[in-house]
Amino acid sequence: MEALEEVIRLDKPDASPKFLDFRADLEEYLYRVEDAVATLTRRMAKGDVPVPLLVRRALLTRAVGNFDDAVRDLDRAIKMQPLDGELYRLRSDLVKARPGDGSLDTLASVAARVPSNHLSAVHLQFARAKILEDLGDFPAAFRALDRGNQGMRAHFPYQVSTRLRQVAAARKSFDGIDMATMTAKASSDFAPIFITGMARSGTTLIEQILTAHPEVRGGGEAAFLSRAVRETIGPPEELRPGGVDITLQGLSDLADHYSKRMLARFGPAPRHTDKSLQTLLYAGPVLAAMPRSHIVLVRRDPRAVAISLYKQVFRRGKQLFSYSLDDIRQYQDSFDVLVDFWQSRLKERFHVVAYEDVVQAPEPTVRNLLKRLDLSWTEACLRPEDNAQPVQTLSSVAVRQPINRDGLDRWRPYAPMMGYTVV
Template identity: 25%
Template sequence: MAKSPQQIAQKLASQLQAGQFGAAAKLAKTATKQFPKESHFANVAATALINMDRTREALPFFAKALQLAPGHEEYQNNLIHAYIVAKQHEKANELIERFLPTRKDASKLLHLKAFSAQLQAKHEDTIVAATKGLEQDGPLQTTFLEMRGMAYDHQNDFGRALEDFDQLLEIDPDNCRALQLKANLLLDNYQTENAIALLENALDRHPKDCGLLTAMASAHFSQGEVESAHTHLDEAMKINPNSSETLILLAKSLKGDVLQKYMPKAQEALKAHPKGSSGWCNIQFALGHMYFASRNYQAAGRHYEKANGGLSKLEIHRQEAEDTKFEKILAATPAGPCEWTEPRDGQPKTILVVGQPRSGTTLTEMVLSSHPDVASCGELMNGAVAAKQFIDADLEFDPKLFESEYTGNLPEQVLHHPAFVDKMPSNYRHIGMFLHGLPGVRIIHIERDPRDVALSMWKERFKADGLRFTNDLVHIAQQANLYRRYMRHWEKEFPGQFLTIRYDDLVSDLEATSKKMAEFAGLDWTEAMMSPERNKASVRTASVVQVREGVHKKSLGGWRRMEEALRPFNKALDRDLWPELEW
C-alpha cells in the first residue's frame, strides 16, 4: 500500500535525525516525483545532499522547494546558504537583496550576507553586514559580534576587535569560542601575560574545553614552553581526538616515535571532516608533517598537495592584483638614494627585517632582540598602513605623514627600549618609502634559496589573507619572481642603504653574521645574540617551534627531498631573475 505524504515525511525526519543522509536523499527524491507539488520533499532532498557534501546537486532541489513556496523564509535561507557554500556569492547576494524588504526580522539574511563576505575575505563588507545585524533585536547578537570582531582582527584593528569580543563575553561570559578568540587576539598582539591569565581563568571554569586547551598550548609555544604546551595538547586530544587545530600543532612540534603514534589518530580524524573543508585541510597538513618527519617524502608530498589544493579553492589568490600593486608602489615611491639620518630625539631606532615569508626573518628577529636594548615587536602592520594612503589614494609621498602613520600606533614595549625590531616580511615592498620616510631606520634583508622558501611555505597553513598565494606552487613562484623584481629595483635605487644577509651565512656562521647585523644596526654586539633559542620574546609566526630548536643547517637544500613535488614551482620560477641558482 502506498504511503501518504505525512508517513513519508515522518520517515524522512527519522532518517535525517539518525544521520542516514543517503537513504533520506533517495527517498526524498522519489517522493518529489510522486508528489510534485509538495515543497517539503524537495527541501529535504536538498538538505540530505548538503549533509553529504553534494552542494551543487542540492541547489536545484532547494530552488524547486522555493518555487513551490516562494514566501517560505526557511527555503529562502536554505537556497542562499547553498549558493554561498557553492561559492556562487553573486547569486546569493542577489537573493538576499530581493528578500530583505520582505522580512520583519532581517537577522538571518544579514547573517548570510556577513557569512558570504567572510568567506571571500571582504572584511569591510562583513563589518557592515554584522553592524546592521546588531541593530536587529534577535538571537544572533553574539554571532554578529563574533563575526565583526574577527573581521576587525583581520584588519589589524586591535581595539575594535577587543571591544567586540569583550561585549560578546558580557552577554555570554561562558562562551568558550569568544574566550579563545580573545586569547588569540591578545597573543597575536604580544599581550601574552594577559592572554595566559584569561585562559587560566577560563580553564578553571571549563577544564574540558578542547579549544581553550589548544589556545593555551599555543600560548606556551609562543613563550618557548614546549613541555607545558604538549601537556595541554595531550589533554585536548583526549577530549576531542578529531580537533584539526590540536592535531596540526602536535604534528609540527613532535618528532620520532612519539609523533608516529598520532598518525592513525589523524587518519581517523580525517573522516570526521568534510572533504575540502578547512578542518580537513588542517589534518592533511598534519599528516604531511608526520610523513615528512618520518622521511617518507613522497607520502608527505601527497598530503601537502591535498591540503593546499583544498585551501586554494577556499581561499582565492589573485596574482594580477599583486602585479598591479607592484607598479603602483614603484610609481608612488620617490627615487633614491636618500640621505642617512638619525632617529628623532626620544624616538627608538627602527630595525626592519624583511624578505620572503619563511626566509629566516623570525630567526633574525630573535638574534637581534636577544640584545638587551632591542624590543621584539613581531610582524607589525604599521608599514603597510603607512604606505597604503600613497598607493591607493594617489597622494604624493609625504615623509612626515608616512612617519606619523608608522610611529603613531607602536606596541607599548617599544617605549622601554632604545631600539625595536619589526619583522614583517612583506615590508620589502616598501623599502624605498621607509628609507625616505622613517629617520634612522635600518633595514636588514634576508635572502634565502627560493626553492627552500617554497617548500617551507607549501608545508605551512597560513591564516593571513596576504599569504593565500602559498596554497599553490605556481603562485608561490610568481610571488618569488615579483619579490626579486622588487629587490632588484631597490638595490638599484638605494645602493648600500640596506643590508642583505644570506640565510646560509646566518645559520652557518652565526657569530660573524650577527656581528655584521649589529654593526649595521648601530648596536654593540653581545654574546646573547649567539643563543636566539633562549630569547624569551613571544613568537606568533609559523616558526614558533623551529626557532626554539637553536640555529642549525638541516633545512639548507632541503627542497631536493621533495624535488618531484616542487616541479610546478621550479618550472614557473624565472631563471633570468635567479641566475645564481644551480639546478
C-alpha cells in the first residue's frame, strides 16, 4: 500500500509504459482491479500493445464482470496471434456458441495449422468441448475433453500418490493433539473466515455471499496461510508425528505471521475471508491459533465436481490432478478422509455447507451460516451477483448471476461417459 501511494504521487501524464506496468501490478495485487484496468488502458494508449497485455486486461475486466470488454480484448489478441489456442479457450468461456455461428469451423481451421502435440492444440480441445456442450452434443464434447485432458497430463505430469501421502502425514501429525486446550491458551484476536473445499465445489459463490456482508472484506485466494504454516509449524509435505510445532509459541507465530500479511494487503476490517483450498490440511492448528477464526467447508455432489474439474484448465501448476478422471476420484476420496478426520475433532467453528442447500434454499441456508459465523443478517447476502468484489477464479462468470439451480444437473449429460448411474 505504501508503494502504491508513492507510485500514485510520482505518476505523471507522460509516465512510461514500464512505470504504468508497475502501477498496475500493485493495484492488481491489492485487489484494486478496476484501477488496474484503468492503468493498463493508459499503458495501451502509448502504443506497443502486445498480446499478453491484452489478455491481462481481458482477465481483469472479466474479474469485475465486464465480459463484453474482455471478449473485445481477446478478439484483438486473436487477430494478432491466430494460432494461439489458449485465446480461443478463454473466449469460449465468455461467449455461448449458437448453431451456425461458425465457431467450430474456426477452431478446425486453426487446429489444422497447429501440431497436435503442441499446448496450443490442447487448449483448442477444451475450447471445442465448450462449444459442443453449448450446442448440446455432449458425447462429442466429452471426447474433446478426453483429448484435452490427455494433452494437459502429457505436458504437466502428476502423481496423485503425492496427495495421498500428504493427507496421511497430516492425519498422523495432528492426531491426538488437544486442540481445545491449545485454543484456550491462544491470544490472537484476528477473525478470518476460511472458505475451503474441493475446487469447483462452490467456494467462490460462498465467498461472494459472505463478502456481500458490510463487515466482511474479501481476501480471495491470498495464499498467505500455507506460507505461514510452512514457516511456523512445518511444511505439510513433511508432516509427521512430532515433526510439527504445535506449541503455544508455534501457534502464536502462525497467527502473527498470517494476520500481519493479510492486514498489510487488504487493510483492517472486522472480518476477512480467505478462500484457500489447502486449509483443510491443517484446519485444527489454524482454528487453535486464531480462536475467533472459522472454517466454512463447502460440499457438493462429487459427480458435479468431477465433470466440472475435467472441463477446466487451471493456472499453471494448480489442480494438476484434474487432468485424469481416476486421479480426480482418488483426490476426492482423500478429501473425504480429511473432512471426516476434522469433523470428529472440530465442532463449533468448523462449518460444513452443502452447495445444493445454498442454491435450492438460499435464505434459510445463508441465514443459518451467518448466525454460525456470528454475523448479523443482511439481505445483501442473498444477492451475490450485486457484490462488486473482483472474482479472479474460473467461476467469475457464474457468480455474476443470481443464486440459481442451473449448476445442479450439468453433470447428468456426461454421466454415461463417466460411468455414473443417473437416477
